[in-house]
Amino acid sequence: MQITLKNLKRNYASLHAVDGVSLDIPSNTVYGIIGRSGAGKSTLVRLISMLEKPDQGEVYYGDKRVDNLPKDELIQERRKIGMIFQNFNLFASRNAEENIAYPMEICHMDKEHIKKRTEELLALVGLEGRGKAPVSTLSGGQKQRVAIARALAVEPQILFCDEATSALDPQTTRAILALIKEIQKKMNLTVVMITHQMEVVRDACDRVAVLDAGKIVEEGIVSDIFERPQSPVTKEFISALTTVHDSVVRWSEDGGHYTLRFRGTKTGDPIISSVTLKTGAVFNIRAAGVQEVDGTEIGVMITDIGPDKQIAAEAIKALRNEGVVVEETEEGF
Amino acid sequence: MNTMFQLVWEATQQTIVMVFLSTIFSLILGFPIGVLLHVTGSEEHGGILPHPAFYAVMSRIVNILRSFPFLILMIVLMPLSRLIIGTSIGTMATVIPLSIAAAPFVARVIESSLKEVDPGVVQAAKAMGSTNWQIIVKVLIPEALPSLVSGVTLTIINLIGYSAMAGAIGGGGLGDLAIRYGYQRFRPSYMVAAVVIIIVMVELIQFIGDRISGHLISRR
Numbered sequence: 001m002q003i004t005l006k007n008l009k010r011n012y013a014s015l016h017a018v019d020g021v022s023l024d025i026p027s028n029t030v031y032g033i034i035g036r037s038g039a040g041k042s043t044l045v046r047l048i049s050m051l052e053k054p055d056q057g058e059v060y061y062g063d064k065r066v067d068n069l070p071k072d073e074l075i076q077e078r079r080k081i082g083m084i085f086q087n088f089n090l091f092a093s094r095n096a097e098e099n100i101a102y103p104m105e106i107c108h109m110d111k112e113h114i115k116k117r118t119e120e121l122l123a124l125v126g127l128e129g130r131g132k133a134p135v136s137t138l139s140g141g142q143k144q145r146v147a148i149a150r151a152l153a154v155e156p157q158i159l160f161c162d163e164a165t166s167a168l169d170p171q172t173t174r175a176i177l178a179l180i181k182e183i184q185k186k187m188n189l190t191v192v193m194i195t196h197q198m199e200v201v202r203d204a205c206d207r208v209a210v211l212d213a214g215k216i217v218e219e220g221i222v223s224d225i226f227e228r229p230q231s232p233v234t235k236e237f238i239s240a241l242t243t244v245h246d247s248v249v250r251w252s253e254d255g256g257h258y259t260l261r262f263r264g265t266k267t268g269d270p271i272i273s274s275v276t277l278k279t280g281a282v283f284n285i286r287a288a289g290v291q292e293v294d295g296t297e298i299g300v301m302i303t304d305i306g307p308d309k310q311i312a313a314e315a316i317k318a319l320r321n322e323g324v325v326v327e328e329t330e331e332g333f
Numbered sequence: 334m335n336t337m338f339q340l341v342w343e344a345t346q347q348t349i350v351m352v353f354l355s356t357i358f359s360l361i362l363g364f365p366i367g368v369l370l371h372v373t374g375s376e377e378h379g380g381i382l383p384h385p386a387f388y389a390v391m392s393r394i395v396n397i398l399r400s401f402p403f404l405i406l407m408i409v410l411m412p413l414s415r416l417i418i419g420t421s422i423g424t425m426a427t428v429i430p431l432s433i434a435a436a437p438f439v440a441r442v443i444e445s446s447l448k449e450v451d452p453g454v455v456q457a458a459k460a461m462g463s464t465n466w467q468i469i470v471k472v473l474i475p476e477a478l479p480s481l482v483s484g485v486t487l488t489i490i491n492l493i494g495y496s497a498m499a500g501a502i503g504g505g506g507l508g509d510l511a512i513r514y515g516y517q518r519f520r521p522s523y524m525v526a527a528v529v530i531i532i533v534m535v536e537l538i539q540f541i542g543d544r545i546s547g548h549l550i551s552r553r
Binding site: 049051075076077078079080081083085087089090091092093094102103105106107134135136150154160 | 451453454456457458459460461462463464467471472475476478552553
């Protein structure tokens with residue numbers, strides 16, 4: 001189901017937590033919303049998921065406006081969406097299968113159906129036979145699997161993931177993201193993924209919106225954003241990723257005034273050497289590697305360019321002519 | 334010796350009846366108030382229906398009732414006992430002031446137990462489309478159950494203490510026995526017997542309460 005946000009605003013006292021957000025979240029996609037802490041992500045997800053009413057603006061699920069529903073309708077509409085959280089938020093008083101049964105219980109579904117559906121869901125998330133397990137005996141990844149099963153119990157068309165992998169280790173994060181992607185395809189879900197981790201966006205999302213100070217500063221297809229980030233916040237997210245990601249190796253902690261990004265086949269061409277021959281520029285490479293974003297390879301190189309400013313400018317021009325994205329970093333990396 | 338045994342046994346039975354009934358009634362009175370206090374409390378503390386004015390008034394009433402010394406409350410409530418039970422003396426008549434004295438305590442204990450429930454879990458329940466009633470019955474109370482059991486244990490023990498005090502103004506039970514026989518008739522053996530039995534009762538209740546609460550936690 002498509003989600004449309006029109007000029008959403010929400011203030012807390014004098015703070016503009018969400019300040020005029022308009023977005024079209026297409027049906028049947030994994031849509032990332034990334035922002036630093038305090039950027040307004042949590043408020044935004046609460047507004048989109050009908051947990052809070054906006055001060056201004058509108059939220060549509062498909063053609064239906066949902067931000068101004070009366071209480072009873074609101075409860076009915078909430079029963080059609082699924083949501084998972086950073087801290088899993090499972091009921092400690094219930095075991096795994098009773099947790100999964102909860103959303104069906106509150107809709108007064110019959111016991112037989114609930115039992116059958118619970119089994120299906122446990123299998124879907126890879127927890128067959130663990131239904132009777134008390135929540136405290138499950139690992140973080142298993143808890144999130146139970147939470148996913150619980151969220152999908154009522155066959156929603158929309159799944160909200162609020163920092164769903166932030167409390168998990170990298171390996172478990174990848175497994176959970178893979179599961180979410182798989183389920184998204186199987187059930188034709190619209191998944192909205194709120195996160196502060198760029199690797200989540202890289203590994204799981206089709207499109208992404210970057211949120212900063214309550215406003216959307218950038219929006220688009222993930223591979224495009226990775227290749228040509230426009231806003232400082234986005235660049236920062238991507239560069240933070242570069243330094244931590246395995247395939248980008250940094251061998252010098254200082255320096256690195258320029259960040260070069262090569263897309264696709266360009267990673268196979270000897271661009272640096274040819275630019276050196278052409279302009280006489282010298283490159284002092286500080287870090288380099290290749291990242292895979294949504295099936296597209298993006299080469300990253302952090303480097304200084306010498307010997308002087310003029311030649312460096314020529315080299316940058318030559319690089320840009322070759323289709324390389326060159327960014328000047330203010331204070332190194 | 335036979336008569337002493339009989340007297341002590343009767344007094345023990347009276348105390349058990351008093352404590353049992355007043356626990357039930359104070360829970361009936363205090364539990365809903367505790368839930369109301371919690372749900373109308375501020376949102377940061379997990380209130381699902383925040384209502385500051387209602388909360389403030391309710392909270393004040395509970396505090397006033399709690400700060401009443403029990404002995405004075407009992408005297409004040411004598412006419413009420415007479416109205417309901419027909420007398421203001423004896424075991425049954427004492428149940429009324431005991432229940433009313435314990436109810437605000439119960440309310441606070443319930444409120445603080447419910448406050449311990451993870452607000453994230455309540456938010457999840459809300460996001461799934463739970464009604465407020467479903468949140469209270471299916472989430473808040475079951476999630477807080479081990480803590481609620483400890484709270485009820487505390488209430489029962491408090492009521493054992495109160496019921497002994499009630500003996501001082503003709504309430505019956507072990508407190509009454511200790512005062513009339515042990516103190517006024519200089520029979521220390523009665524005093525000792527009453528005190529020992531009260532200690533045993535308190536220990537027993539604490540033990541059972543801890544076991545139930547521990548069992549509930551171990552199943553999680």
